Amino acid sequence: MADTDRSRIAREYRTFAEAAAAGNSPLYAALSIGVAEDDLVLDLLQSLPADRRQPMLLFGAIAFLSGPPADPGELRQRIRDDGDRIRETMRTRFTQTNEPARCAALLTALGDIQGPVGLVEVGSSAGLCLYPDRYSYEFDGRPVGPRSAVHLTCTTTGPVPVPDRLPDVVARVGIDRNPLDPADPDDRAWLRALIWPGPNAAPRLERLDAAAGIAAADPATVMTGDLIDLLPAALERLPADCTPVVFHTAVLIYLERARRKEFAALVGTLGVRWIAQESGGVVPGTPHDLGGPDFVLSRNAEALAVTAPHGGRIDWL
Secondary structure, three states: OHHHHHHHHHHHHHHHHHHHHHOOOHHHHHHHHHHHOOHHHHHHHHOOOHHHOOHHHHHHHHHHHHOOOOOHHHHHHHHHHHHHHHHHHHHHOOOOOOOHHHHHHHHHHHOOOOOEEEEEEEOOOOOHHHOOOOOEEEEOOEEEOOOOOOEEEEEEEOOOOOOOOOOEEEEEEEEEOOOOOOOOHHHHHHHHHOOOOOOOHHHHHHHHHHHHHHHHHOOOEEEEOOHHHHHHHHHHOOOOOOEEEEEEEOOHHHOOHHHHHHHHHHHHOOOOEEEEEEOOOOOOOOOOOOOOOOEEEEEOOEEEEEEOOOOOEEEEO
């Protein structure tokens, strides 16, 4: 059983190496291959619960404690010298990437709403995607909104419905089992540690810091707990005269298939606009073969576009 378990972990890291290479992080691609072939690192991973072994959790924990290792040899050395702290960080932290650039795609699915909007984000992390009205945008050079400290550029293909104005957001509510505080230096450091090293890291880090500053200055309402259990109560916190919008990005992938269906069924009864950016097929009813490594932007379970996971590109269907 242990050997099967060990092989499964190694296979997960080899698969992640392909994703890391495609995501412009040659370092994480190399580290992933190194992990898959290193008994010392595999021993540490096997000592953790099955849901605590993900590559981004390991690499995030190491980066959080002492910066990204330069190569597989240095990673092995960190495990040997600092394994207890790395293990404890992996037990107590979660992969909660919070990329505000995803708001460009969100904006296109909000743009036709007239009047005030109330946002509920499930799996909100630090809530940096709850502020689409506080950021500025350029879609193929076309500006939307007054210039913000968070300025998002996006290339498009197809008939993307680029709005001519920002939404009128009157309420922001986040739901997360383990919410992060954008004003807390430790939580910000964790979010920074989750950004993949590589050529895209510097602008992402700059964007993260600017968005965290905006969120910290005007905190959203945050509810701690399960997204299904708390969703009705979260919607009750929105003003009665707004359009309620429930949205999420790369969240349902962490739920069992039955729970995804339960969530979709619940949302369908609540009279809200439901916007998701998830891998193909993760939202029940969206095509499994769409998007590949990218996300599928959907509205009320209807696929609208393929989007880059960290923002910057929208391919309308």
